[in-house]
Amino acid sequence: MTILPQALEKTSMTTYVNSALFVYSEKTEALLxxxxxxxxxxxxxxxxxxxxxxxxxxxxxGVEHVIIAGSLVETKECARNNFLKQPSLNNEISPLN
Numbered sequence: 277m278t279i280l281p282q283a284l285e286k287t288s289m290t291t292y293v294n295s296a297l298f299v300y301s302e303k304t305e306a307l308l309x310x311x312x313x314x315x316x317x318x319x320x321x322x323x324x325x326x327x328x329x330x331x332x333x334x335x336x337x338g339v340e341h342v343i344i345a346g347s348l349v350e351t352k353e354c355a356r357n358n359f360l361k362q363p364s365l366n367n368e369i370s371p372l373n
Contacts, residue, residue: 295319296341299328299354304345311343325350332357 298308298320305324312320325346328335336342344351 292316293318293341295321296343297336297339298322299325299342299344299346301325301346301350303347307345325353329353329357 294317296318298311300308300322301324305322308320308322320343323335344354
């Protein structure tokens, strides 16, 4: 069983989303299975940081909620590229060491 960072535990959320884009690194890809099997029925689509950086516009099209699970460097790269600043986008950022 994967232990999720506190930011991803169900107790930290007060509202839930129907779907989200999960952006992962090699180190955080293992979190996907635990997140997909959530009791709230949230549908997750997964994409690696590399794929997101190759084609950000297409990757984020129609996306309203993003879960970013990566190192601080990867998370900063998302911020630097303004992926997190789209007005219609809600973000869950979980930097991992």
